[in-house]
Amino acid sequence: xxxxxxxxxxxxxxxxxxxxxxxxxxxxxxxxxxxxxxxxxxxxxxxxxxxxxxxxxxxxxxxxxxxxxxxxxxxxxxxxxxxxxxxxxxxxxxxxxxxxxxxxxxxxxxxxxxxx
Amino acid sequence: xxxxxxxxxxxxxxxxxxxxxxxxxxxxxxxxxxxxxxxxxxxxxxxxxxxxxxxxxxxxxxxxxxxxxxxxxxxxxxxxxxxxxxxxxxxxxxxxxxxxxxxxxxxxxxxx
Numbered sequence: 620x621x622x623x624x625x626x627x628x629x630x631x632x633x634x635x636x637x638x639x640x641x642x643x644x645x646x647x648x649x650x651x652x653x654x655x656x657x658x659x660x661x662x663x664x665x666x667x668x669x670x671x672x673x674x675x676x677x678x679x680x681x682x683x684x685x686x687x688x689x690x691x692x693x694x695x696x697x698x699x700x701x702x703x704x705x706x707x708x709x710x711x712x713x714x715x716x717x718x719x720x721x722x723x724x725x726x727x728x729x730x731x732x733x734x735x
Numbered sequence: 736x737x738x739x740x741x742x743x744x745x746x747x748x749x750x751x752x753x754x755x756x757x758x759x760x761x762x763x764x765x766x767x768x769x770x771x772x773x774x775x776x777x778x779x780x781x782x783x784x785x786x787x788x789x790x791x792x793x794x795x796x797x798x799x800x801x802x803x804x805x806x807x808x809x810x811x812x813x814x815x816x817x818x819x820x821x822x823x824x825x826x827x828x829x830x831x832x833x834x835x836x837x838x839x840x841x842x843x844x845x846x847x
Contacts, residue, residue, distance in 0.1 A: 623777075652834060661739075661839040662778070662823065675834065708776060714833075723769065723783050724835060729776035 621645075623727035625711050631733045632701055640696045640730045644713030651694050652714075652724060653678075653686060657707040665709075668694060701734045708732070737762045741824050741838035748814055748845055756809040756841045758824030768807050769835065770798055771823040778823055781809070814845045 624643045632638050644651050653665040664678040668688045679685070683701075688694040698705055708731050712724035738761040748754055760768065767785045771778035782791045784800035784807060791798050795818075798809045811818055821842050825835040 650833070654835075654837075659839075662825075662835070662837040664834040664836065667834055675830075678834070710777070712835075722833065723780045725780065726771075726777045731776070 623711055623713050623725055625709075625727040625730050627730055628728060629731045629733075631735065633735050634703060635700055637697065637699045638701055638732065640698075640709050640732070642694045642696070642711030642713075642727060644692065644694070644711070645715070645725060646692075648713035648715050648725075649691065650714040650722075650724075651688060652712045653694070653696050654710045654712065655707045656710060656729075662710065665696070698732075701732075703734045706732055706734045737826060737828060737836040739824055739826055739836055739838035741822075741841050743841060744839070745842040746844070748843070750814060750816060750845055750847055752814050752845075753810065753812045754814060754843065756811075756822050756824075756843070757806065758808070758838060759804075759806040760824075760826045761805065762826045762828050762836070764829040765802070766827040766829045766833070768800055769825045769827070770807070770809050771825065773821040773823055773840070774819075781822075811843075814843075816845050816847065819843060819845045 626641045651668040654662040667675040670691045683699045686696045708729045710729045711727045714724045742757045770781040782798045787802040795812045800807045821840040823840045825837045
């Protein structure tokens with residue numbers, strides 16, 4: 620596609636529910652990243668995919684968070700048993716070049732998650 | 736742990752003014768520094784800097800890296816209201832993930 624797309628754009632859920640956030644990277648981009656931006660905070664790295672594998676999951680805040688990528692393209696970030704502190708904008712980025720770079724990452728519009 | 740600090744946190748200027756945004760970093764095995772503009776949700780890429788002293792320029796925006804001082808500046812001349820945004824600085828180390836470590840950003844507001 621022309622750019623990184625994410626869905627849904629907004630998600631409101633109740634505490635304790637599971638949510639799935641989707642990212643569709645730019646076609647041909649092998650590297651995919653998930654970041655989180657909480658109110659008043661900078662963007663925080665969550666997980667990195669190279670193809671379908673995730674060599675770096677170090678940013679996932681707890682075992683309630685997981686992500687997968689299939690076919691080297693679409694990725695899904697799943698948050699189980701959501702908590703209010705999970706409320707944030709979840710941003711996905713993709714990159715054409717494989718690490719170690721240098722390169723630029725292109726961001727999607729994000730999913731704003733609100734946990735009530 | 737890699738760290739990025741941006742200053743000022745926020746800035747209000749009049750249209751036509753020139754602004755300088757600052758970014759300083761602590762990175763093990765520095766690879767590159769990137770600037771992004773965030774207006775609503777998606778940060779849009781501005782510059783990537785890897786070498787000290789070489790200015791990158793795009794229209795009214797320019798940026799330069801100083802590896803000795805572990806810092807970078809982003810200059811915007813003749814500011815316009817459309818420049819109002821959060822400007823994010825991020826660094827990349829030479830690790831295998833090449834993940835971005837971001838500062839909290841500088842919120843710029845340009846008024847008429």
